[in-house]
Amino acid sequence: MKIVREAIAGTLESNDVFVRVSPADKGLNIQVQSIVLGQFGAQIEQAARQTAQMLGVQNAVLSLDDRGAIDCTIRARVETALLRGAEVQA
Amino acid sequence: MMRSMLFVPGNSAGMLLNADVHGADGLILDLEDAVAPGEKDAARRLVQGAVQTLGFPGATLIIRINPLGTPYVEEDIARMVPLKPHLLMPTKVASAEDVTAISTLVAQAEQKTGLPQNTVGLIPLLETAQGIEHALEIARSDPRVKALFLGAEDLSSDLQAVRSKEGAEIAYARGRIVMAARAAGIDVYDTPFTDVNDDDGLQQDAALARALGFTGKAAISPRHVAGINAAFTPSPGEISYAREVLAVIEEGERLGKGAVSLRGKMIDKPIVDRARKVLQTAVLLGLERGAL
Numbered sequence: 001m002k003i004v005r006e007a008i009a010g011t012l013e014s015n016d017v018f019v020r021v022s023p024a025d026k027g028l029n030i031q032v033q034s035i036v037l038g039q040f041g042a043q044i045e046q047a048a049r050q051t052a053q054m055l056g057v058q059n060a061v062l063s064l065d066d067r068g069a070i071d072c073t074i075r076a077r078v079e080t081a082l083l084r085g086a087e088v089q090a
Numbered sequence: 091m092m093r094s095m096l097f098v099p100g101n102s103a104g105m106l107l108n109a110d111v112h113g114a115d116g117l118i119l120d121l122e123d124a125v126a127p128g129e130k131d132a133a134r135r136l137v138q139g140a141v142q143t144l145g146f147p148g149a150t151l152i153i154r155i156n157p158l159g160t161p162y163v164e165e166d167i168a169r170m171v172p173l174k175p176h177l178l179m180p181t182k183v184a185s186a187e188d189v190t191a192i193s194t195l196v197a198q199a200e201q202k203t204g205l206p207q208n209t210v211g212l213i214p215l216l217e218t219a220q221g222i223e224h225a226l227e228i229a230r231s232d233p234r235v236k237a238l239f240l241g242a243e244d245l246s247s248d249l250q251a252v253r254s255k256e257g258a259e260i261a262y263a264r265g266r267i268v269m270a271a272r273a274a275g276i277d278v279y280d281t282p283f284t285d286v287n288d289d290d291g292l293q294q295d296a297a298l299a300r301a302l303g304f305t306g307k308a309a310i311s312p313r314h315v316a317g318i319n320a321a322f323t324p325s326p327g328e329i330s331y332a333r334e335v336l337a338v339i340e341e342g343e344r345l346g347k348g349a350v351s352l353r354g355k356m357i358d359k360p361i362v363d364r365a366r367k368v369l370q371t372a373v374l375l376g377l378e379r380g381a382l
Contacts, residue, residue, distance in 0.1 A: 009132050015104035072139030073103045080132040089131075 003060040007084035010069075010077035017044075017069040019081040024059045028052055034066035047071055051078040060085065091374050092116040092150050093306040093322035094315045095239075095279060099124035100133035100153075106140040109149075112312035113319060116150040121166055122157070122181050130162050134169050141173045151175040152213060157182040158191055167192070171199035171210055177236060182244070183214035184221045186231035193232045208234055213279070217241030218248045222263045225270035237305065238271045240264060242281035255283075255291050257298070268303040277305040286311040296321035323375060324368045332365035332372075 006022040030052075032044050048062050051074075062078065069077070096114035098105050100121045109117050119141070125133040137153065153175045156162035163180075170178060180192045189212065196210055212234040216222055222245065229238055242260045243253065251259035264280070271278035280299035283292045296318050299307050307318045324332070334352055339362055342350035350357050372378035 011103070013102070013104055015107050017103075069103055070107060070143070072143040073107075073136065076135040076139040077103075077132070080135050083131070 001056045001082070001086045001088070003057060003082065003085040004087055005085055007081050009081035009084060010073075012065060012067055015068050015070070015073065017067060017074050017077050018065040019048075019077045020063040021078075021081045021085040022061045023085070024061045027059060028057070029061045031061075031063045032066065033064065035068055036066070040066075043071070044069075044074055047074045048078045051075045052082060055079065055082050055086075057082055057086070091305070091371065092277075092279070094318040095150075095152065095306060095308045096312060096315055097124065097154075097282070097308060097310050100137045101125045101129045103136060106136060107144070109140075110144070110146045112315045114149060114309065114312075114315045115306065115319070116152055117146055118152045118154050118179060118308065119175075120154045121162070121170075122154050130156070130165075134166065138169060138173060141175070150177065152177045152179050154179040154181060154215070158188055163192075164195060167195045168199050168202075171196055171205070172203040174205065174209060177211045177213045179213050179215055179239065181215045181241075182217055182221070183228060184218050185224050186227040189214060189228055189231040189235060193234050196234065210234070211236040213237045213239050215239045215241045216263075216267060217244035219245070221245075222266050225267050226273060229270045229274035229276055235274075235276060237277035237279060238267050239279040239308065240267050240281045243284070245281075255285065255288070255295070257295065264299075264302055264304075272303060278303070280304040280307040282308040282310045283314060284310060286313055289313075289317060292317045293321065324372050324377070328368050329372050329378060332368040335361060335365035336369070 003021055003023045008020050010016050010018045012018050028049060030045050030048050032041050034041055034044055044066055048064060092115035094114045095116035095118050096112060097118045097120050098109045100119050119137050121133050153170045155166035155178055200207060200209055213236060214228055216225055216238055229235060240263060245263055246253040246259055268278050283295040285291055292314050296307050300322055306322050309315050309318055335357055338350050338352045338357055369378055373380050
């Protein structure tokens with residue numbers, strides 16, 4: 001799946017994550033900001049990477065601003081942002 | 091059995107995360123009015139993840155979907171049915187044909203997912219004049235229909251009525267929907283009380299709903315859940331009286347009496363039925379031990 005435009009999903013509310021995706025040429029570049037970066041930064045990045053891989057996204061920049069989201073929320077928001085960025089209706 | 095059903099906005103991660111901590115018997119995860127048109131896709135995925143991860147054990151799981159005629163309803167059904175909610179809540183249901191159309195889409199989704207037919211029930215939301223006038227045919231339209239739910243805000247608008255706390259403008263609709271549901275042998279739920287800060291008003295409104303025959307009532311705020319649960323829970327006095335009624339009846343039968351009385355009042359079949367219902371509810375709520 002190819003990211004063709006910039007897209008966003010999620011909010012900056014507590015327990016949510018704000019995700020921004022944009023097209024890229026070389027691989028997945030995932031940037032994470034989080035209120036719990038020290039404890040869960042690696043898991044947040046892994047959740048985002050796995051979601052992108054599941055959708056077949058090989059090239060994209062993902063920027064996540066996390067406000068304490070649980071794993072399923074991160075995956076849902078990343079998936080939404082990627083599908084919007086790929087202009088896939090679902 | 092649900093005394094309370096709490097609305098939870100489908101695109102609010104925080105509210106979904108905490109949905110089942112307020113003591114509501116049922117949760118309505120909302121994909122309709124609580125979600126902006128541009129966020130329907132996001133809400134579906136968030137609800138999907140929340141249900142698959144959190145599961146909400148102990149609560150009756152209801153998902154409110156967008157109305158027929160919108161571009162969202164088919165995707166709502168296709169994505170929500172595999173989550174196996176107890177009930178889907180179709181909105182602005184106006185006729186038996188609407189239920190049939192929804193039920194067909196649900197059946198297709200069940201088949202595609204490999205679920206047994208009729209895994210997912212329906213609780214149609216009646217919130218238009220047409221819906222109220224067709225309440226009985228809607229209630230009887232499909233075996234999936236397990237309950238009816240009154241939506242007074244949209245209904246008042248459709249009626250060109252002024253919405254009030256006292257609810258005179260929805261008195262007919264309340265009576266009509268209870269009558270239809272009970273005639274069809276299904277449950278019926280009352281519209282939410284919308285003033286979040288008026289606890290006395292909530293108590294009066296919930297007590298009225300119970301007195302009218304509603305099974306339970308919806309809440310738009312977690313603050314209302316405890317009050318609604320209390321209003322629809324049999325009081326110790328009611329339970330005690332119900333026990334006395336059944337004891338008097340048993341004693342009468344043992345002695346071969348045709349008619350019995352309690353506290354100077356003749357005990358007839360409707361009173362016995364009501365007493366059994368009170369005790370059945372008490373058993374379901376864990377307030378009373380015994381077989382149902």
